Amino acid sequence: MNFLREVVQQLFGSSIVADIDLTAVGGGCIHSAGVFQFENKKYFIKWNENASSMFEAEKNGLTLLSETSSLIVPKVMGRGTTERVDYLCLEYVESGPAEAHFWKIFGELLAQLHQHTSAYFGLDYDNYIGRLAQSNEPAEDWIEFFINRRLMPQLKMAQDKGLIRKELVSDFEILFNKLRELIPEEKPALLHGDLWSGNFLIGEIGRPVIFDPAIYYGHREAEIAFTRLFGGFDSEFYHAYNGSYPMQPGHEERVGIFNLYPLLVHLNLFGSAYLQEITRTLGRFT
Known part of the structure; x- marks a missing residue:
């Protein structure tokens, strides 16, 4: 999707010509969501129209949890707005088998x-x-x-x-x-x-x-x-x-x-x- 080029430029300061592949994933019943790869790293992104206040609150919540908790929280890469939509980008967390206990x-x-x-x-x-x-x-x-x-x-x-x-x-x-x-x-x-x-x-x-x-x-x-x-x-x-x-x-x-x-x-x-x-x-x- 073309808006991902804007996202990558905003988040990483990189200008790219080709579109970045986006794999759609479940993001709940509110926003669209997907996973994309840039420079060999995966990122999770959710986006929607007129969602800046929701994404800002979520960003702040994740940041506070990461500062106060030993529980793992996805790292916030950034929140912003393109010409089309508001977005929140997080590091992509791979799933794995539960460890003992x-x-x-x-x-x-x-x-x-x-x-x-x-x-x-x-x-x-x-x-x-x-x-x-x-x-x-x-x-x-x-x-x-x-x-x-x-x-x-x-x-x-x-x-x-x-x-x-x-x-x-x-x-x-x-x-x-x-x-x-x-x-x-x-x-x-x-x-x-x-x-x-x-x-x-x-x-x-x-x-x-x-x-x-x-x-x-x-x-x-x-x-x-x-x-x-x-x-x-x-x-x-x-x-x-x-x-x-x-x-x-x-x-x-x-x-x-x-x-x-x-x-x-x-x-x-x-x-x-x-x-x-x-x-x-x-x-x-x-």
């Missing part, structure tokens, strides 16, 4: 990440969860942050789309009044923010590689709950995490509460298939 290593490394803390919940910039805006306006209190920055924006969006009935909104309001007695206090932890099986891979050296972050400083149970949402990770992962950074008692009973946020996100992105689980969860706590 892969899940144990993954759990221990995520526990290390979560021990990076902040004076507040949130972040100094907003970002995205999928293609939906995610407010990270700082708050000193997790319950305030969880209600006002996470659940309420998604709940209002679902109402505006006609996806949620008034009765369910009332159930959310009942839950909001109970959250302080249900959720124990934790110091803010740096979270990947969108950690499920589709956002990590086994790298060439057999270690976990994480990508597509929606980072913020949050309650770490929100991250662990998210990993359980679509089938969950291997039990060795949770055992190792808890051995490195023990969870507070009752955390397994709170998984449903924390997963109301990603479920609302999926409701707004993909429709009513996620409504039943939301209703079931509310029924347990209201």
Whole structure:
């Protein structure tokens, strides 16, 4: 594709005449994505129209994770705009077989990440969860942050789309009044923010590689709950995490509460298939 010539010139300062071959790969449901080779190295690129703010947030998230985590993160080569589209270019990470105790290593490394803390919940910039805006306006209190920055924006969006009935909104309001007695206090932890099986891979050296972050400083149970949402990770992962950074008692009973946020996100992105689980969860706590 011709736009790759512009990308290469912007990123590497190299002017080339011939088109560079691009192999299309899955980039999720939002952007186009592909892999190209330049000077015997492979790179992953995603592109879209009017996506500069999304790619900037992703770049910043990957950069922060690379600075604070022992987990492997794809190196950001650059973000820019050609005449046609916005793009984000990363190093290409080759997949490989898992090394022994892969899940144990993954759990221990995520526990290390979560021990990076902040004076507040949130972040100094907003970002995205999928293609939906995610407010990270700082708050000193997790319950305030969880209600006002996470659940309420998604709940209002679902109402505006006609996806949620008034009765369910009332159930959310009942839950909001109970959250302080249900959720124990934790110091803010740096979270990947969108950690499920589709956002990590086994790298060439057999270690976990994480990508597509929606980072913020949050309650770490929100991250662990998210990993359980679509089938969950291997039990060795949770055992190792808890051995490195023990969870507070009752955390397994709170998984449903924390997963109301990603479920609302999926409701707004993909429709009513996620409504039943939301209703079931509310029924347990209201």
